[in-house]
Amino acid sequence: MSTYEQPLHEQLVELLRHKITQEMHPHDRLPSERMLTQTYQVSRNTVRMALSELEMMGYIYRQHGKGTFVANRVANPTNLTTTYSFSDQMRAEGRHPETRILYLQQLEAPKFLAAHMNLPLGAPIFKLKRIRCADGVPLMVERTFLPVRIFPGLTVAQLTDHSLYHVMAEDYGVKVAEANEAFYAGIINGKDAQRLTVPAGSPCLNVQRSTTDPQERIVEYTLSVCRGDQFVYQVRHVNVAQS
Amino acid sequence: MSTYEQPLHEQLVELLRHKITQEMHPHDRLPSERMLTQTYQVSRNTVRMALSELEMMGYIYRQHGKGTFVANRVANPTNLTTTYSFSDQMRAEGRHPETRILYLQQLEAPKFLAAHMNLPLGAPIFKLKRIRCADGVPLMVERTFLPVRIFPGLTVAQLTDHSLYHVMAEDYGVKVAEANEAFYAGIINGKDAQRLTVPAGSPCLNVQRSTTDPQERIVEYTLSVCRGDQFVYQVRHVNVAQS
DNA sequence: ATGAAGAAGTGGTTGGTACCAGTGAACCAG
DNA sequence: CTGGTTCACTGGTACCAACCACTTCTTCAT
Structure with a gap:
């Protein structure tokens, strides 16, 4: 991972988001957190931060003891109430x-x-x-x-x-x-x-x-x-x- | 903080949420993260996890270099949505x-x-x-x-x-x-x-x-x-x- | 006086370690 | 074959330490 510009976990988010949307399908399993730390040479803290963001954005869901998976429902419950664009x-x-x-x-x-x-x-x-x-x-x-x-x-x-x-x-x-x-x-x-x-x-x-x-x-x-x-x-x- | 039941950061969330809604006003400043670690005898990581949750829930906002503040939870005053009965x-x-x-x-x-x-x-x-x-x-x-x-x-x-x-x-x-x-x-x-x-x-x-x-x-x-x-x-x- | 430099505070990022808590498969005793 | 144990994996929680980036106030030299 490059050392410039954005924080590492943001870079990881973009990287994984791209992988998820381009190469993976709903309910596919992502590599484990410990695996990701090795692959991208970052700490587990950083990996978990990135995964938490992706989870919040609705790209993935996590299951204790099983793994992390590509989510089906990508839409977030966003407030359409104020402005609809x-x-x-x-x-x-x-x-x-x-x-x-x-x-x-x-x-x-x-x-x-x-x-x-x-x-x-x-x-x-x-x-x-x-x-x-x-x-x-x-x-x-x-x-x-x-x-x-x-x-x-x-x-x-x-x-x-x-x-x-x-x-x-x-x-x-x-x-x-x-x-x-x-x-x-x-x-x-x-x-x-x-x-x-x-x-x-x-x-x-x-x-x-x-x-x-x-x-x-x-x-x-x-x-x-x-x-x-x-x-x-x-x-x-x-x-x-x-x- | 008690060692039972819920995770520490969840307990902290509840504790702070209560403090915020009951005793504080919008734009009041919360104690700094390092302060909270001392007050509640938890690590800064735990404090940050709790604060992140509160931020997500819209209770607080954070400003780099300045501090963490109580959010104005009025949100969307333009909510003329019809109530459903x-x-x-x-x-x-x-x-x-x-x-x-x-x-x-x-x-x-x-x-x-x-x-x-x-x-x-x-x-x-x-x-x-x-x-x-x-x-x-x-x-x-x-x-x-x-x-x-x-x-x-x-x-x-x-x-x-x-x-x-x-x-x-x-x-x-x-x-x-x-x-x-x-x-x-x-x-x-x-x-x-x-x-x-x-x-x-x-x-x-x-x-x-x-x-x-x-x-x-x-x-x-x-x-x-x-x-x-x-x-x-x-x-x-x-x-x-x-x- | 004034403006630059610095100190001290804030939150943000990143690394590390350890252990807990679910899951599921492999294994073994009945 | 069945049922329980164990083990190796998963994510979840929690701790620590260090440094960066931003803000504010103090200090000091001009």
């Missing part, structure tokens, strides 16, 4: 976010979209379909609808370099005031299952989000299909009183 | 809510429960299993765990007439200060599918809830399995500012 969240977990744009097309709002977006029937809207990945693993499929009237001349080029919210704010001066999300469990259908590289019939979390600007215009309506084994939604209530 | 929601939809108690039994906390409820291994707890229905249709299966110590002598009779939170408040004077919920999608297993009268393999929403009283004791831990086709969870974010 896929990229930020993934980066906060030390993962490399990536977005693949499948297409951006213009169409006329059908009934259900017009209703949800508070637009007249047939109003021009953009449909943006994206796949969100972390460390190269596809985690969710997103279908986003945007009123052409609010985002005239939107192109794929704008979206490849920056996040949707960045484009909204910087290119169109649209600020987000409120976001409403609805979650429900479902089953991944064939096509999306293929895109997410999971068997059809796997559980998923469907997320429906509409975003409103200060003038109460709905500026975005998104339907997401998230891998059920990878997403947890956490909420904290303070001063609750319920049945 | 089964009965209220059902009534709002004009449906008749109903709860069937399957059983109430006492058992000793296994590992995972002890961990989630912050209890010693083997501590006596009640397990309450209920089915929630609307208009006679079963919608969710709930497994609730309650510390016997906090709810001594709990009986089915108490729960048949009133809601769990009503019993907590009225019969035991336990007030709820905070609730943390985690949602994730899953597949209903055979037995629960039968109870919910849906085919096995149907989608469900798994909900994990732990409730805390003002003294930071976990007074309830509930695992729910909800019919995916019947439950939607809605969240409203205000003033989102993201990338």
Whole structure:
């Protein structure tokens, strides 16, 4: 291990994280702690620090007396409550976010979209379909609808370099005031299952989000299909009183 | 520090957590790590382990070269998330809510429960299993765990007439200060599918809830399995500012 | 006075050692 | 074959020592 830059245990985290995501599979066993000390010539303290971080990040789980294993559920129970930005969240977990744009097309709002977006029937809207990945693993499929009237001349080029919210704010001066999300469990259908590289019939979390600007215009309506084994939604209530 | 039961660093966590919540204020400075080693006669390693846990839990923050301080545990003031009340929601939809108690039994906390409820291994707890229905249709299966110590002598009779939170408040004077919920999608297993009268393999929403009283004791831990086709969870974010 | 150097405090990193506590396989006595 | 013991492995806990990096205050020379 190099002696420069980052602390040793951080280097070890990166190294192991790479090994885990690239070369190993869920429930594979990692070398024992004592083994790792020999391999990388660091103390067991350092190894354990690195493993603790990986455990916290959800990459591994440990079993007393048995060993350390690659975890299946990589998603951390991260607070989606404050801000929802896929990229930020993934980066906060030390993962490399990536977005693949499948297409951006213009169409006329059908009934259900017009209703949800508070637009007249047939109003021009953009449909943006994206796949969100972390460390190269596809985690969710997103279908986003945007009123052409609010985002005239939107192109794929704008979206490849920056996040949707960045484009909204910087290119169109649209600020987000409120976001409403609805979650429900479902089953991944064939096509999306293929895109997410999971068997059809796997559980998923469907997320429906509409975003409103200060003038109460709905500026975005998104339907997401998230891998059920990878997403947890956490909420904290303070001063609750319920049945 | 006593030499029994829990590991030293866990004992230290509890001790400090108590001190922090009871006697200290946000941004107060804690004694230095080296100071704590002397005070409690443990090694610095142990002190650091305890502090790391407290940091992770959000009780403290550390500043290199300056010290360790009590965190402001208000966290997200923008938490306008709707509280979830089964009965209220059902009534709002004009449906008749109903709860069937399957059983109430006492058992000793296994590992995972002890961990989630912050209890010693083997501590006596009640397990309450209920089915929630609307208009006679079963919608969710709930497994609730309650510390016997906090709810001594709990009986089915108490729960048949009133809601769990009503019993907590009225019969035991336990007030709820905070609730943390985690949602994730899953597949209903055979037995629960039968109870919910849906085919096995149907989608469900798994909900994990732990409730805390003002003294930071976990007074309830509930695992729910909800019919995916019947439950939607809605969240409203205000003033989102993201990338 | 003023600014640089240093001391002393803080948390952060890394090394080492020892022992405890689960796990599972090998082994042996019945 | 069965059941218990032992042993070699695993991760978990706990101790110690040393040094680094950052902050703050003191001290001293200019």
